[in-house]
Structure formats: C-alpha cells, structure tokens
Amino acid sequence: MAHVRLNGITKRFGAHTALENLDLEIEDGQFFVLLGPTGAGKTTTLRLIAGLEKPTAGSIEIGGVDVGDWGAAERDVALVLQQYSLYPRYTVRQNLEFPLKSNIRRMAQPDIDQRVARAAKTLRIEHLLERKVDRLSGGEMQRVSIGRAIVRSPRIFLMDEPLSNLDAKLRETLRSELKDLQMKLGATFLFVTHDQIEAMSMGDKVGVLNDGRLAQVGTPYEIYHHPRDTYVAGFVGSPAMNLLPADLLGDRMRVPSGAIEFAVGPALRARLGRSSGPITLGIRAENVHLDPAGSIEARVWGVENHGVEKIVTLKTGDCLFKATMPATIATAIDEPMRLSFDQSRLHAFDAATGLNLSLEGRALEAAE
Amino acid sequence: MTSVATKMDSLARPAQRRGLSDLGIRNLFIIPTVLFLIVFNIFPLIYSLGYSFTDFSASANAPANFVGLRNYRELLGDENIWANFVITAKYVIISVSGQMIVGFGLALLLNRTFPMKGLVTTLLLLPMMMSAAVVGLFWKLLYDPSWGIINYALGLGDFAWLSNPDAALFAIAITDIWMWAPFVMLLSLAGLSAVPKYLYEAAAIDRAGTWYTFRRITLPLVAPILLIALIFRTMEAFKTFDIAYIMSTQPTTEVIAIRLYKQAFQQWDTGKSCALAYIVLIMVLAITNIYVKYLNKVKER
Structure with a gap:
C-alpha cells in the first residue's frame, strides 16, 4: 500500500506530447479513476507509474520516495491490462504462481500454494486452477490476470481498462467485484477507463484527463455536479x-x-x-x-x-x-x-x- | 418457379463458355505437377526399391538377378557402413546444434530495433542463398594451410584443417553452420516477433528476471518454430553430400551420402546402393517422426 504523487510530469513521444505538466496525487488506499477519451494520455500515465516508460520531465513518488530511477520490478506495482496478458500455454495455477516463483522473491512452495489459494478464493476461480488459460472465457481470463496481481500484494494496483473487452453483463458484475476487492484489500488502485459509468460507480476520486492535461480531480459527485469546465461537463x-x-x-x-x-x-x-x-x-x-x-x-x-x-x-x-x-x-x-x-x-x-x-x-x- | 429456373440457367451458361471452369483451372495447375512428381520421384522411388533386392549393376550388360534381402543383410553387417553412419551422426550433431545456437543467438540479437537492421538482416541471410559448391570451394580457400585467412587470423601457422583427419569433419561442420545458421535465425526471428510485447511488460512488472523471463516466456513460445527448424536442418544435415564431397577427401569425413555416391557411381554397385539409399531414407523418416511427435506434444502444451 502506498501513496502516489506525480509532480509536473511531461511525456513526449517524438513531436507528440502525450502528457503536459501533470500533477496528480493518489492517497493510500484510494480507488482513483483516471477518466478520459482515447488518446488523452491515460495509459501513458499508468505506464509511467509502472516504470515501463520514463517521463520527459517531472518526478514520480511512490510511498514518499522518488522512483525515477527504479525499474518496473523494483517499484512493486501490479498492472492489469485490457488484453489480459496471461502467459499462454500455462495453467491458471502456473500463471498465478509466476510472479511468486521469480528468483527475486524466492518464496517457499507452501507459502506460494497458500497465496494462490487465497487469491483464487477471493476471485472465485478455484475450480479453474488446473485449466489451461486458452480454455478460459474473457471474464475468467480477466479474473486470472487480476489474481496474478493480487497474489503478490503489490503496493499499487494499476488497471488499464480491464473491463473494456468484456460483454456488458459481465462488466457490471466485475465492476462491483473489483470495488469490493479494493475495499477488502484496502489497497491503492489506479483505474484507467474511458467509460464514465465505471468511473462514477467505482472511484473514490476521479481525474478527468483531456489531451494530456488534468481537467478536474474530484469525487464522482463533484465531477458530476460541479464540472470545472465545459469539457468535463460534456x-x-x-x-x-x-x-x-x-x-x-x-x-x-x-x-x-x-x-x-x-x-x-x-x-x-x-x-x-x-x-x-x-x-x-x-x-x-x-x-x-x-x-x-x-x-x-x-x-x-x-x-x-x-x-x-x-x-x-x-x-x-x-x-x-x-x-x-x-x-x-x-x-x-x-x-x-x-x-x-x-x-x-x-x-x-x-x-x-x-x-x-x-x-x-x-x-x-x-x-x- | 420454372420460369425462374430457366432464367438462371440461361444466365449461367454464357459464363461457363467464356473461359475455363474452376475444375478446368484446377486440373491445369495440378496435372503437370502430379505427372512430374510421378515421373521423377515416385517412379524412381518404387523402381529403386525393386533394384534394392537385385544384384543389378548399371554399368554391366548382365540382367539383374533377384537376391532377396542379401543386399540389406550385407550392408547392415558391414562395419565400414556403420563407421559412415557414426561419422554422419557426429556431423549432424555438431552441425545442427551449432546452427541452432548461432541461429537462435543471432535472432535474439536482431530482435530489437537498431539502425540499419534491415541491411544487417539481409547480409546475414546471404550465405543461405549461395550454392553449396561455391561455399565449399571458397571455404576451402579460407582454410588453406599456407595462405588461408583463417590460419592467418587465428595464428595457427600451417595447420591443415581439411587434411587433418580429426579436424576435417569440424571444418566442414563449421562451414555448414556458417551457411545454414541464417535459416534457423530467420525462423527464430519469426517466432520471436510473434511473442506479444505485453507479455514481456507483464513479466517485468511481475518482477521476473531476464533469464526467468527467457526460460518461462520466450522459450516456450518459440519452441514449436525452433523444433521445425531443427527438423529441417537434421534432415538436410543427414543427407549432406555437396559441401563434404567438395571440401575434403579424408576417410573421417566420408558421410553416408558420399559412401552412397561412391558405391553407386564409382563401384557401379547399383542394387546395393539402392538398398543403402532405402536404409538412409528409413532412418531419416524415423528421426523426423520422433521430432514431429515431440513437436505435437510441445504445441499441445
């Protein structure tokens, strides 16, 4: 669990500016939703925090420490992507074990088993543990990838439109499940979406991104009832x-x-x-x-x-x-x-x- | 109803007359190929199977006599033939494992962006496109003990690569590796670029080390295509004739294909050669089958 702070982050890809002087603060244990249309810079923000990209300017603090020079592994964040990113050819159990079996962690097998069992129980995928991941439905796959995030109890959960590829009914179910999960774990979540219903229903705080700038940060109520400008209002x-x-x-x-x-x-x-x-x-x-x-x-x-x-x-x-x-x-x-x-x-x-x-x-x- | 049917019929007919039917086009493409295969592949294959049971010699006028399994019995009991097989096996192991290591290594190096990547890849692919005879001849020059560049560069003095009975097979294998590693590289590169980038990112975030990521993600995903490269190269290496024949006359480099050539076209022992060819064919088939079985297992996983 940790508190995240972005200070004056600018990110350019060649001539294109993805993020412009972005300041953002996510409190410990908060469900923060970054809302914006495609190309607003949501995913870039996420990747910057995850350490998959380096900012052009500005600094990122996780838990009060500047992590600018840290790689993705050292930041100890979990990332759930839209396309599930499960490791193919492995079973659900092997996928869940993957982050625990890495040499950096060196965890004992009983410990691993226990954590996998707990994650599987939380996400109700116990019956799928021995199944190959290519035999899963979309909702099950996304659960497994969330499971792979929670087994390691990371400091922050980063989610990049994890529900976008699911059908409407399933999206609704997983939405409330995710919110429950976050409350149960008491973890810091940064959830990126273009779907305002997701933002409104799940977020403790919502940040609306417009073309690389934060248009407004506030509770869903504030965003809806007191939009700061016509962009947020629209x-x-x-x-x-x-x-x-x-x-x-x-x-x-x-x-x-x-x-x-x-x-x-x-x-x-x-x-x-x-x-x-x-x-x-x-x-x-x-x-x-x-x-x-x-x-x-x-x-x-x-x-x-x-x-x-x-x-x-x-x-x-x-x-x-x-x-x-x-x-x-x-x-x-x-x-x-x-x-x-x-x-x-x-x-x-x-x-x-x-x-x-x-x-x-x-x-x-x-x-x- | 009837009027509709007639109308469609009258529409369909001119279309047929205008050109060949689909069936006609299909036959036009397939029949020449099938004929070619029958005349140049299937017929000799069956004909030589018949000869393998006779004492026929292509240079003699004598009619062929049926000798039953004598050719096979003699060949399989001949220590010299087994020595050839051992040489071939050694050659296959050295050459194919070398090609796999060098080829896959090059593919890993090329599987990133750097300036002039296209040009470098093309240059690396060139050896594969050359004629084996040309490759054999100029490597012979490179290996030359008195003025070859290899001895000069390595400071080996007048070490005779190709006349040294122990080194000759290695020298030929190195040439083969040089020539065919690009093929493995090409296939591996295709396999590597098919591994989705987000898997590497997910692994990085899951705090997997480089070696762990390679072993658990890259290798399993590239394994099927690596196995295909392995099958191709093993089959080819088993049948190697050209490079070995051109580069060295040492008995230690007499792979089975050279032995077969000598028996068929120097001793004119046609019947026995046919039998030997069949033994080689069965061996290649057996090895390939083992690989294919394993490949299917890898794919299933």
Missing part, C-alpha cells in the same frame, strides 16, 4: 450535458438559437457572480422537465428508449437539446411540448475559456 454524464451558447444581460438570460429567454433568479445570480455577456449555458437532460406552464416550447426531434426512461431530443428554433423522461410518457416525432428547468441546476461557463462561472464566482468571493 464528457461526464450520459446523455452529455446540454451546452447552449447564451447571453447574460443583467438579470435576463437569452439563448439566441433557441429563442429561450428567462429571468435569472437571485440564487443563480449570486452563483454567477458579476459575470455578464456571452456565456455557455449547461443543463443536464434529467433537469429538463415536462411542464405545461413551462417557458420553453419545443418539438420532439428524436427518441432513444432506455427501459425505465427515455432520452428525448428536442428542437426549439435552431437549437437541439436532450431531456430525460419517464418511459411511460408518449412521445411522437414532431409533437410539440412545453418544458421548464430548475434554475438551481443550471451551469454557466465562460464562453471563451469554458470554465465554470459559478466556481469562479465562489473563488472570487472567497478571495474577497
């Missing part, structure tokens, strides 16, 4: 937050493309601080409600059914936005609807920088 949440260009003039908010106009209440006004002019308005689909007395008039543009609820794309003027509705509500294409939204749930972002104005406002207040 990336986290399904469906993505509606982001509409708007104008804020005094107490009037106007969305020109949608012909939406409303008075800004005192609570929202206070949150926005002194800002005015062009902004980006953000509202989550679940905060748009059907309301016969609502101020927005829109027509149904598209419907996506999700079982309990449906996501309806609506059009008003030239502007498209999404709303979540109970599945019981009848929706026909081109049907007119009246809607309203909760002002307390509105987000406003600076049109130029994309930063959340309410957070900025709060910071300004705090400074005064």
Whole structure:
C-alpha cells in the first residue's frame, strides 16, 4: 500500500506530447479513476507509474520516495491490462504462481500454494486452477490476470481498462467485484477507463484527463455536479450535458438559437457572480422537465428508449437539446411540448475559456 | 418457379463458355505437377526399391538377378557402413546444434530495433542463398594451410584443417553452420516477433528476471518454430553430400551420402546402393517422426 504523487510530469513521444505538466496525487488506499477519451494520455500515465516508460520531465513518488530511477520490478506495482496478458500455454495455477516463483522473491512452495489459494478464493476461480488459460472465457481470463496481481500484494494496483473487452453483463458484475476487492484489500488502485459509468460507480476520486492535461480531480459527485469546465461537463454524464451558447444581460438570460429567454433568479445570480455577456449555458437532460406552464416550447426531434426512461431530443428554433423522461410518457416525432428547468441546476461557463462561472464566482468571493 | 429456373440457367451458361471452369483451372495447375512428381520421384522411388533386392549393376550388360534381402543383410553387417553412419551422426550433431545456437543467438540479437537492421538482416541471410559448391570451394580457400585467412587470423601457422583427419569433419561442420545458421535465425526471428510485447511488460512488472523471463516466456513460445527448424536442418544435415564431397577427401569425413555416391557411381554397385539409399531414407523418416511427435506434444502444451 502506498501513496502516489506525480509532480509536473511531461511525456513526449517524438513531436507528440502525450502528457503536459501533470500533477496528480493518489492517497493510500484510494480507488482513483483516471477518466478520459482515447488518446488523452491515460495509459501513458499508468505506464509511467509502472516504470515501463520514463517521463520527459517531472518526478514520480511512490510511498514518499522518488522512483525515477527504479525499474518496473523494483517499484512493486501490479498492472492489469485490457488484453489480459496471461502467459499462454500455462495453467491458471502456473500463471498465478509466476510472479511468486521469480528468483527475486524466492518464496517457499507452501507459502506460494497458500497465496494462490487465497487469491483464487477471493476471485472465485478455484475450480479453474488446473485449466489451461486458452480454455478460459474473457471474464475468467480477466479474473486470472487480476489474481496474478493480487497474489503478490503489490503496493499499487494499476488497471488499464480491464473491463473494456468484456460483454456488458459481465462488466457490471466485475465492476462491483473489483470495488469490493479494493475495499477488502484496502489497497491503492489506479483505474484507467474511458467509460464514465465505471468511473462514477467505482472511484473514490476521479481525474478527468483531456489531451494530456488534468481537467478536474474530484469525487464522482463533484465531477458530476460541479464540472470545472465545459469539457468535463460534456464528457461526464450520459446523455452529455446540454451546452447552449447564451447571453447574460443583467438579470435576463437569452439563448439566441433557441429563442429561450428567462429571468435569472437571485440564487443563480449570486452563483454567477458579476459575470455578464456571452456565456455557455449547461443543463443536464434529467433537469429538463415536462411542464405545461413551462417557458420553453419545443418539438420532439428524436427518441432513444432506455427501459425505465427515455432520452428525448428536442428542437426549439435552431437549437437541439436532450431531456430525460419517464418511459411511460408518449412521445411522437414532431409533437410539440412545453418544458421548464430548475434554475438551481443550471451551469454557466465562460464562453471563451469554458470554465465554470459559478466556481469562479465562489473563488472570487472567497478571495474577497 | 420454372420460369425462374430457366432464367438462371440461361444466365449461367454464357459464363461457363467464356473461359475455363474452376475444375478446368484446377486440373491445369495440378496435372503437370502430379505427372512430374510421378515421373521423377515416385517412379524412381518404387523402381529403386525393386533394384534394392537385385544384384543389378548399371554399368554391366548382365540382367539383374533377384537376391532377396542379401543386399540389406550385407550392408547392415558391414562395419565400414556403420563407421559412415557414426561419422554422419557426429556431423549432424555438431552441425545442427551449432546452427541452432548461432541461429537462435543471432535472432535474439536482431530482435530489437537498431539502425540499419534491415541491411544487417539481409547480409546475414546471404550465405543461405549461395550454392553449396561455391561455399565449399571458397571455404576451402579460407582454410588453406599456407595462405588461408583463417590460419592467418587465428595464428595457427600451417595447420591443415581439411587434411587433418580429426579436424576435417569440424571444418566442414563449421562451414555448414556458417551457411545454414541464417535459416534457423530467420525462423527464430519469426517466432520471436510473434511473442506479444505485453507479455514481456507483464513479466517485468511481475518482477521476473531476464533469464526467468527467457526460460518461462520466450522459450516456450518459440519452441514449436525452433523444433521445425531443427527438423529441417537434421534432415538436410543427414543427407549432406555437396559441401563434404567438395571440401575434403579424408576417410573421417566420408558421410553416408558420399559412401552412397561412391558405391553407386564409382563401384557401379547399383542394387546395393539402392538398398543403402532405402536404409538412409528409413532412418531419416524415423528421426523426423520422433521430432514431429515431440513437436505435437510441445504445441499441445
């Protein structure tokens, strides 16, 4: 178990900059999820911590010690990859024993047996121990590779999209299993994913990576309810937050493309601080409600059914936005609807920088 | 229904007339090959099996007499023939193990990125592409006791590699290693590059040492292809004739193929030679079969 700290990490591959001046701190025993789209630098971060790559600049500390000159073996981390990376031709047991049998460790056979048995029990793969790994299903393979990580009780678990290759049902099961496992072991986990549901459901803390930079670090609640900028707002949440260009003039908010106009209440006004002019308005689909007395008039543009609820794309003027509705509500294409939204749930972002104005406002207040 | 059928029929027919049918093309490719194989391989094979039971001599006008198993009995009881087999075995072991070690070693060295890798690989492959006669002749020059470069470089004075009864077989084996190690290298390289990189990374993270990783990951994954190289090279080495015949006339380098050649085309003992050829064939088959069995076992694992 250990605490990990990245200080000003920059990593370049030739002319391409994968990570730019990244600072990251993972506390001991924390389940930290690094979230971002493909190519954001998640895997690179993981490989840097594992010691498979060297940073171009910056330092990495594990347990308070700078590990810059340490190889992958000395850092004592475990890495679970998307493609399972099991050793072919061996049985499950031999795979689990592999890290324990290395000369560096020199462990006695009864000790090895005990650890393998414990890991197999934790992951419920005891019945597979004598099976060859090429005879396993995807879920079983991934369990074995997680097992190979836990037998050695490493200081940090690094997981690179371990659930991406599994089917949806299995992914759900393993998701909760992994979270349970982490709590049981009390270990430090760094979990990399592009799937925001995984990030939200498993992480104690989530870091959102955008093109080599950390856009925001926070609890899943903070990330979802207080996105720091339009990038986080748009990336986290399904469906993505509606982001509409708007104008804020005094107490009037106007969305020109949608012909939406409303008075800004005192609570929202206070949150926005002194800002005015062009902004980006953000509202989550679940905060748009059907309301016969609502101020927005829109027509149904598209419907996506999700079982309990449906996501309806609506059009008003030239502007498209999404709303979540109970599945019981009848929706026909081109049907007119009246809607309203909760002002307390509105987000406003600076049109130029994309930063959340309410957070900025709060910071300004705090400074005064 | 009927109208549809007629329509399809009328569509299908012109297509057939336009060129050869699939079956026709297949026969066009296969029949010449089959004929060639029958005339030049199968027929001599069966014909020589017949001769191996006679006292036929290709140089004499006398008709062949059936002698039953006498040729085989004589050959298998002949100490000189067994001496040839021992020489051949020695040669096969030295040459093939040398090729495997050098070839696999070169492949390990080449299995990383460095400047001019392509050029170096091509240069290393050249010996394999040369004619054995050419290779034999110029290694003879290299080994020359009075002005050969090998003695000069190693400071061996006038050590006569090819006329020294003890050294000659080694000298020929070294030439063979030089010529055929690239073949092993090529196959090993294919095997090595097929080992996924993430396995090495996983092993590094699992704190496996270099030797441990090599033994537990690289070797098992490359083993099948190494065995295939071993099968090819053993078969070839067993049948070696050209290099050995060109390079040395020492009795200690008389491998079985040279013996066979002498018996067939110097003594014109055709019937007996056929029998010897069959003995060699059966031995090669037996050795190859053992390897193939083992290969299947390795693949299964």
